[in-house]
Structure formats: structure tokens, C-alpha cells
């Protein structure tokens with residue numbers, strides 16, 4: 001099959017699958033614990049796939065903006081490791097899945113000395129935000145924004161409404177931060193760490209931008225559009241291992257079993273995932289690709305319902321599982 005025929009086939013399939021999986025969204029609900037997220041349209045479902053050539057395949061509401069939320073945890077973890085080195089960061093946050101909800105507090109007290117289990121849950125991510133270089137939230141965020149800009153070639157925009165909405169209601173994240181401060185796992189003041197964490201969560205993106213992050217991870221830190229290695233390979237490999245084991249929260253095991261790709265979700269309904277350049281002869285993406293999905297109706301674990309079911313179909317039909 002010629003490349004353009006193959007492309008047409010993939011696009012037609014994607015359109016059909018998006019139309020079908022959009023119907024699954026009624027089984028989920030838009031996050032309401034952050035009041036500003038409640039207003040998203042739960043029937044939206046969009047996808048963008050980018051290949052190293054920059055070639056893009058899209059379907060559905062792929063260009064509707066949404067906030068990064070927990071997908072930002074991958075970028076801040078990479079940023080902290082790039083600045084401090086991996087061992088400094090891993091002295092302060094572990095790499096073990098919890099099987100608990102993303103905002104759970106229970107393990108911090110159950111396992112002395114209270115080191116957060118991994119950077120993909122809120123406790124670990126708040127610690128990581130506190131580790132970003134700089135003496136003020138602004139300096140820490142500027143460091144993170146510069147990394148984000150290196151990836152997407154555009155300055156990140158924080159959705160102030162989402163930030164304020166979460167800042168005013170973030171009692172559990174505040175509780176987590178106070179606990180981390182008490183046990184010595186916060187590198188700055190509670191309110192400062194929280195400001196950095198909640199602003200990084202409020203960065204506005206669309207599926208193309210998260211697909212691009214995924215693509216760079218697929219290529220072990222190489223940015224194909226800039227022609228430059230922007231993150232060390234070891235850091236990116238670690239981030240992908242964390243995505244695979246912890247990126248979909250307490251549904252990470254099922255996601256690995258039924259989709260089989262490293263992924264990170266956020267409560268706004270985004271999922272960032274990737275297909276590494278693999279050696280399966282029939283792979284539709286022999287050079288690898290990044291995949292961004294947006295479907296704001298989420299399940300009880302905090303993952304996009306329609307997004308996960310669309311990914312299950314893609315992984316099955318196109319045989320892209322890493323296993």
C-alpha cells in the first residue's frame with residue numbers, strides 16, 4: 001500500500017473509532033472537584049498523532065484547549081531531573097506504584113519516613129514542583145515554562161480561571177503539602193510549592209501539543225522537529241517507566257494490560273501516550289509517534305473514559321502494544 005493510501009486508511013479508521021468511542025463518554029463525568037473543569041463538554045473526543053517527520057493525523061475535537069493537569073507531572077519530573085540529576089530527585093521521591101487514588105494521603109503516614117511513592121501521584125508531584133530550581137514560585141515556573149517552550153516552540157499560557165478555581169478549593173493538596181513539609185520532603189514553603197504545582201497543572205494545551213511531548217519521549221528525548229536531543233535519554237527512560245507503572249493512577253495495571261503503552265492522564269480528560277520506534281514488521285508507526293487525546297468525561301480513577309476505550313481499540317487494531 002502506498003504511504004498516502006495507508007494514511008487515508010488510518011484517518012478513516014480513526015474517524016470511525018472516534019465517532020464510536022465518543023458514545024462511551026456517557027459512562028463518565030467531567031471532573032467537578034475543580035469547579036472550572038465542570039464546564040467542559042463531556043461529549044468531546046479528539047485525537048492527534050504525530051510522527052517524527054511532523055506528519056499529523058487528527059480526528060474529532062483535537063484542537064479544543066484543555067489544561068494539562070497531571071500530564072504536567074511528567075514534564076516537571078523531567079525538568080527536576082535535568083537540573084539536579086536523577087539520584088538527587090530519587091532521594092526525595094520513589095518510583096513505586098501505589099494502587100491508590102492520585103490524591104491519596106494514606107501511604108505517607110503508613111510508610112516511614114514518608115517519602116512519596118512516585119512523581120505521578122499528587123504527593124510526589126508536589127515534592128517535585130518544590131525541587132524545581134529557583135527561590136520563588138515565579139523562578140521555578142520560569143524554569144518549567146522554558147522547558148515547555150523548548151518542546152512546543154510556544155510560550156505556555158496558564159488558564160488563570162482554572163488555577164484560581166483549584167487554588168481556592170485545593171484542601172487535599174494543601175494537606176498533602178503540609179504533611180510533606182513536616183516530614184522534610186518539601187524544598188520550599190507549602191504555599192509556594194502549591195502555587196508551582198497548580199500553575200503547571202493549569203497550562204493550557206491541545207492534543208497536538210501533548211502528542212508532541214509524547215513523540216519526544218518516544219524518541220528518548222530527541223526533538224525531531226528541532227533536530228536536537230533536548231533531554232538525556234536516561235531521564236526520559238525513567239519517565240516512561242513511571243508512566244507505564246503509575247501514569248494512569250490506580251488503573252495503570254489495566255491500562256498496561258489492555259493498551260500496553262506508557263501513558264499519562266489528567267483529570268481534565270487529556271491522555272498523553274506514545275509508540276516507540278519498534279521492530280514489529282507491521283507497525284503502522286515504524287519510526288514511532290506521539291499520541292494526544294482529549295475526552296473530558298472521566299472515570300472514578302480520573303482517566304478519560306472515551307479516551308481509554310479509543311486507545312484500547314487503537315492498540316488492538318494497529319497492534320502497537322510494547323509487549
Ligand SMILES: NC(=O)CC[C@H](N)C(=O)O
Nearest residue numbers: 069070102201266267302
Ligand atoms: N489527576 C489529576 O490530573 C490531578 C491534577 C489536579 N490539579 C489535582 O491536583 O488534583
